[in-house]
Amino acid sequence: MVCQRPGDRRPDEMRPVRFEPHFTRSAFGSVLACCGETQVLCTAIVLDEVPPFLEGTGRGWLTAEYRMLPGATPGRHKREWQKLSGRTQEIQRLIGRSLRASLDLSALGPRTIYIDADVLQADAGTRTTSITGGYIALALAVRRLLEAGKLENSPLLKPVAAVSVGAIADNLLLDLDYREDSTADVDFNVVMNGDLQLIEVQGTAENGSFSRPQLERMLDLAQAGITMLLAAQAAALTAA
């Protein structure tokens, strides 16, 4: 079986990516990150406080919250507020872990950076777009701290970006959209840093199982996509 993607997209082709830095001005850093039809507003806010387990250590922290706005899907996505779904919690923990990997928390000092990723429109890939966009908001917030003289040296280590890969029958596809994602047999999310080293790998057989060689090829695809995203991130930050 060969898989025809919308708009004749090739299996190893990303959707169009667009970043609008400074989309809002009240947060320390913000970006509207768009990947195809997926739109995520990422903001970074820095507060002079640390979680209890870091008090007195001089180290800082980064934490993330992820939500989907009700209007993000045609059928109205109900707000989660009595409790968070497992999916939401998994995603925001992943965003936080991934972005912490880009930071020297000692160099940050006793501050917490809050990354908020609010999905305005969802067409799959919201968690990976949140990571890639979240890094831009983070870098803009760090820039502001440096400009304000609150930090002397940047605590940023290396950029971080993420992408999804999926298998539909025998087809391995980069950067699934919603229609593809909902029929995928295997779902892979990969986070890498600016050296293309791995930060996180999550692969799940939604249907059946997968082999070691398939895993290898999916990682190859992810690496190609992340290479492109890192370049787009850098361009957006230079222009901002």
Place this chain on the structure above:
Amino acid sequence: MVCQRPGDRRPDEMRPVRFEPHFTRSAFGSVLACCGETQVLCTAIVLDEVPPFLEGTGRGWLTAEYRMLPGATPGRHKREWQKLSGRTQEIQRLIGRSLRASLDLSALGPRTIYIDADVLQADAGTRTTSITGGYIALALAVRRLLEAGKLENSPLLKPVAAVSVGAIADNLLLDLDYREDSTADVDFNVVMNGDLQLIEVQGTAENGSFSRPQLERMLDLAQAGITMLLAAQAAALTAA
């Protein structure tokens, strides 16, 4: 005491208003409504369901949710969950009541229109901007129902718009920004329809009390502001 407004704004002058219809495409109707630095994403989604008290009546319903995103204020506005604050509940009930006043719920049929007003950036006037923008999202959603043949006649009665007025000492000011709002002695929110009839009046003395003549003059200011907003709404809907 005479009050100098930022940017030499006159006491009876609105901040610049901007509406971006179709900001997202997944909702039935959407608009990014901006009033000065205040940015609210309003979406309207229509579902074929009604609340229990309307079942079997053939009538429809409109309900609203209002939230402020964490990045909307410099100090990070914590998401409300587990329970909503009284302020949030008051605001979303006000938005819902005001927009229902623009609808013939029998002509809507057994549907519910969900208006979601998510504040991306907050510089006061978020509830009134949500009402004014919410009407645009609502009108776009109705247009889509008409175009899809799901409705034969529009259930829209008259447009609805809202504005705030405040008193700082003896100065009565239209459309307060955050800095003005936080020092106001009296806080007034007024909702009117396209005939400039009153839908809702809420006036609170935050400090001291106010007289009947002051109330009169604040209503005059509100009427002038709403006249301008109704024109901007109409222009945005024509262009969309």
Place this chain on the structure above:
Amino acid sequence: MVCQRPGDRRPDEMRPVRFEPHFTRSAFGSVLACCGETQVLCTAIVLDEVPPFLEGTGRGWLTAEYRMLPGATPGRHKREWQKLSGRTQEIQRLIGRSLRASLDLSALGPRTIYIDADVLQADAGTRTTSITGGYIALALAVRRLLEAGKLENSPLLKPVAAVSVGAIADNLLLDLDYREDSTADVDFNVVMNGDLQLIEVQGTAENGSFSRPQLERMLDLAQAGITMLLAAQAAALTAA
């Protein structure tokens, strides 16, 4: 259309009002406030604590809670306890704001006065009866603090009282009972102080809209009702 009120009550006539001060003895101040069939137990308790935002300022606070007991309505009003309804929150915020307007919070010192308004029987007007009765409980609590030597001067500024007005078709009616309230087109709640200055105005068109002249006449009715309530409050406090 002319509206016939139960018991031949005139449009501008209040229901019989009755206050039983010291209904319970454990609270600092208490009153059973009855307006027609509506019965509200208002208590005031003073604790030597202030909310976090007032710590170290020397100023005090007043806060209110409002609840309807299950037996207050024939169909059993379910207790709110997992979360408060928007209506309940609006009401208790209104009671708190209104009664704070009667207090010099600096003169109160670092104390919090808790006003609890528990509706034993509900026949409309429960929020306004809570405000009017709440002032009596508050004044009795202040008297007790003065008698105990905990305060040298009374922090009370002016009494506060509240009443509802409604429009049913063209009829404007003072102090609606439940049957009237449930058919009203416009619902107005007005809070005034002892000088008949406005503290709060809340007017909502439940059905249609209302004009500026109607608003004027409803405020006139409210002022007449509040004048009578202020006299009854004063009499109850003198006798207590």
Place this chain on the structure above:
Amino acid sequence: MVCQRPGDRRPDEMRPVRFEPHFTRSAFGSVLACCGETQVLCTAIVLDEVPPFLEGTGRGWLTAEYRMLPGATPGRHKREWQKLSGRTQEIQRLIGRSLRASLDLSALGPRTIYIDADVLQADAGTRTTSITGGYIALALAVRRLLEAGKLENSPLLKPVAAVSVGAIADNLLLDLDYREDSTADVDFNVVMNGDLQLIEVQGTAENGSFSRPQLERMLDLAQAGITMLLAAQAAALTAA
């Protein structure tokens, strides 16, 4: 050690008991039940519904809710919400079980009687006063169902009443007030029916332990108190 009770009350003497039937009119049955300074408003409301485990059986149910109003104690009793304390749940389960023992649930038919016991003032004995007063509210509600022709025969079996007994050192005391209760070594609550048969016995050593002979004497005291309460109940119901 000999224990001097306030007002020279004898060890086997109840506090003054007072019942005000029909305290509110909206519930099917209501009574303000006072035992010394303890005041409990008991209401009974009947709804045509049964809990799921009784659906289709033709049998009815009785359930109880118990709450203490904030003004019931000098230090302000915080409202329980989000979760009920274990103490509150134990008490309302006890009230429900005890009053169900007075009812033939088959003769009641597919209805639920809701007993609400709201403590307006607390001076110990609130759970036993709730049971004794709850029976009066229940009997008044049944009378109203009979008068309205909704029941042909009364489902009431026998009246039910309750009292507390305590041990302070070697003194066994009937009907403790708050000051006595807070120093008691053993706390006993006894529920009996009109034949003085036992419905419920709950005895707890708060401090140390107690012997079988002590238990016997506490049951004797309880029986004397309940005999008196049953007479007062009957008188109140005759007069109502």
Place this chain on the structure above:
Amino acid sequence: MVCQRPGDRRPDEMRPVRFEPHFTRSAFGSVLACCGETQVLCTAIVLDEVPPFLEGTGRGWLTAEYRMLPGATPGRHKREWQKLSGRTQEIQRLIGRSLRASLDLSALGPRTIYIDADVLQADAGTRTTSITGGYIALALAVRRLLEAGKLENSPLLKPVAAVSVGAIADNLLLDLDYREDSTADVDFNVVMNGDLQLIEVQGTAENGSFSRPQLERMLDLAQAGITMLLAAQAAALTAA
């Protein structure tokens, strides 16, 4: 009517009792307590903290939590986690009170002992098995504190054990299993200490009422069962 018990058990005969001390090693004390088919894992953990009302007094505390695992009953017992049922709260309060009666809380010092009773399999008598097993876990934890030199003298006063008794028609039966328990007319739980003095008595007529002589005979049965359980406890602790 004569009641035939499973396995020809006599009315005054306990089910087989088995204690496996040190079932887990991470807790300070642990035991798998089995009574017939009922299996409860009891653990005791000691932390250097006290509840707020004991701060600064030098006294310690003991508190208990009780839960039934989902697999404990054939129909799957849903975990309680949004709120605890009244039954669960009653049981864990009873376990806590009963075990505190075995401790000199001053001699314990500023520590809290947490008793966790997790029911792995439920065949009635879970609360009494939790108390009897809980005492073993408690005694093992105290032994460990003594061995570690954290306590010089044991704060244990007397052992505590508990058993249930029930009435089915005229038959009084010791230590009911689930099938018996679900048809019992009267349900009695009795807690005694090593001197066979009473700590707690809870008797409930689930159906009808009971007389004073019946109460006496049920207490006799309970005393016989508890005598046996105290011996089994002592043997397990000697062997551990």
Place this chain on the structure above:
Amino acid sequence: MVCQRPGDRRPDEMRPVRFEPHFTRSAFGSVLACCGETQVLCTAIVLDEVPPFLEGTGRGWLTAEYRMLPGATPGRHKREWQKLSGRTQEIQRLIGRSLRASLDLSALGPRTIYIDADVLQADAGTRTTSITGGYIALALAVRRLLEAGKLENSPLLKPVAAVSVGAIADNLLLDLDYREDSTADVDFNVVMNGDLQLIEVQGTAENGSFSRPQLERMLDLAQAGITMLLAAQAAALTAA
């Protein structure tokens, strides 16, 4: 750096594994699964119900709950209630997904299998032990359905087992214990089926990043461990 493991365990050596099938009898299937000091009680219960999204499809479902008992860790693990931690939710979603991969849900018919994994003692590897043990409980429950004639053919496809691998500096270690796990730089959890095909791969750099070759070697280690666990599972099921 070379890493010395407790008890001279080799880097590619599992801890001792022990399965006690039928540990409780009330559940359809149960096993006490022990891996080193980690002890997990896994039960499987089958109910004739399906979640709403499967109603009318004839297909069944499997879902899992995971909890750690308070006594499982020396410092007392507080029960999660009101809301589950993100970690707990991730784990129980992983257990559910992994075990569903071993089932033909159509062949199961309209039933839900509930897997409950309650950790009695935690020494790392609780999620993987829950999966490996959960499969045994599942297989025993299926056996019981077959024996009872409720299923004609087994819906089991292939067994499923899981293991953790970690990197500490340059050392790659199979099946970490708690002390190792808390210092690991990379944490890997791998789930495979009886054909050693991949079901789930989750790898996280807790500190730094990891390379593709490291990922390969960790998967090799995991495969060796899972091979051994599949054999132990089969032996336990044969003996049960």
